[in-house]
Amino acid sequence: MNKIEIDNISLTYHTGKTSFQALSNVSFNIQDGEFVSIIGSSGCGKSSLLGILEGLTAPTSGQVRINGKDIQGPGKERSVVFQQYALFPWMTAEKNVAFGLKQVKPDLSRKERLELANVYLQKVGLAEAGKKYPRDMSGGMQQRVAIARALAMDTEILLMDEPFGAVDAKNRVILQELLLKLWEGDGNQKKKTVVFVTHDVDEAILLSDRIIMMKANPGQVNKEIKVPLPRPRNRSELVKTQEYSQIRNEIMALFFGDIKEKIDQEAMI
Ligand SMILES: Nc1ncnc2c1ncn2[C@@H]1O[C@H](COP(=O)(O)OP(=O)(O)OP(=O)(O)O)[C@@H](O)[C@H]1O
Numbered sequence: 001m002n003k004i005e006i007d008n009i010s011l012t013y014h015t016g017k018t019s020f021q022a023l024s025n026v027s028f029n030i031q032d033g034e035f036v037s038i039i040g041s042s043g044c045g046k047s048s049l050l051g052i053l054e055g056l057t058a059p060t061s062g063q064v065r066i067n068g069k070d071i072q073g074p075g076k077e078r079s080v081v082f083q084q085y086a087l088f089p090w091m092t093a094e095k096n097v098a099f100g101l102k103q104v105k106p107d108l109s110r111k112e113r114l115e116l117a118n119v120y121l122q123k124v125g126l127a128e129a130g131k132k133y134p135r136d137m138s139g140g141m142q143q144r145v146a147i148a149r150a151l152a153m154d155t156e157i158l159l160m161d162e163p164f165g166a167v168d169a170k171n172r173v174i175l176q177e178l179l180l181k182l183w184e185g186d187g188n189q190k191k192k193t194v195v196f197v198t199h200d201v202d203e204a205i206l207l208s209d210r211i212i213m214m215k216a217n218p219g220q221v222n223k224e225i226k227v228p229l230p231r232p233r234n235r236s237e238l239v240k241t242q243e244y245s246q247i248r249n250e251i252m253a254l255f256f257g258d259i260k261e262k263i264d265q266e267a268m269i
Pocket residue numbers: 013014015020022040041042043044045046047048049219
């Protein structure tokens with residue numbers, strides 16, 4: 001079943017007298033419970049597309065349907081994790097997580113919200129950090145809180161815009177493993193539909209069922225690439241397989257094709 005239908009989306013930004021077409025005729029569907037990454041060179045419109053899925057940006061033309069209905073703005077079935085942790089600095093970790101719950105589970109009491117917040121902080125390895133403020137946490141810890149907040153909201157769809165882009169290499173690997181473990185679950189829970197924007201090819205292959213490669217000027221879908229690697233996935237085993245190398249090589253060739261013109265132009269300057 002299609003969870004998300006992106007139907008011929010175009011987006012033009014207008015700034016003063018100038019206009020810029022960021023997206024052109026973007027169409028693809030995302031299945032219920034599918035993990036889809038959007039990847040492509042800088043400026044190809046990945047964040048713009050995610051903003052449209054979030055409901056904060058209206059496309060200039062085209063439609064996005066979720067569960068078969070046109071979206072009219074942000075909705076309770078979607079939660080978002082950004083690159084910058086977007087935590088409220090004046091709230092403790094548990095209150096940041098509980099705040100997200102207030103919007104989607106208004107029937108819970110304050111005490112119940114804080115309890116649930118702590119359950120999710122525990123899931124992301126922050127059982128002891130509930131009373132800490134963002135200023136007292138590392139970037140990696142803050143991003144765990146942001147993930148806990150999104151997961152605690154228990155929305156059907158999780159939109160993630162380069163969520164590990166601002167953390168160091170070691171924490172990036174740890175957070176990728178954590179997300180993979182939480183999303184794959186133990187096979188008994190219903191999987192969330194995830195749309196994950198990244199620049200990192202290996203991250204996209206490790207996590208995704210399918211990768212949407214975009215290209216720039218204007219932003220459009222270049223190719224959809226299936227990632228039929230078995231789950232649960234193990235990074236160290238995966239990278240040794242021929243299938244992994246094939247997918248990686250295909251993506252790198254597409255990337256290079258997209259940026260070659262720019263490299264050639266700069267070489268002539
Ligand atoms: N509010 C805006 N007004 C005008 N132009 C914009 C606006 N937001 C984005 N753009 C332009 O639209 C294009 C796509 O931007 P977007 O941030 O969606 O790309 P991206 O693929 O996410 O880039 P990156 O990987 O660098 O984050 C870029 O050229 C950008 O400069």
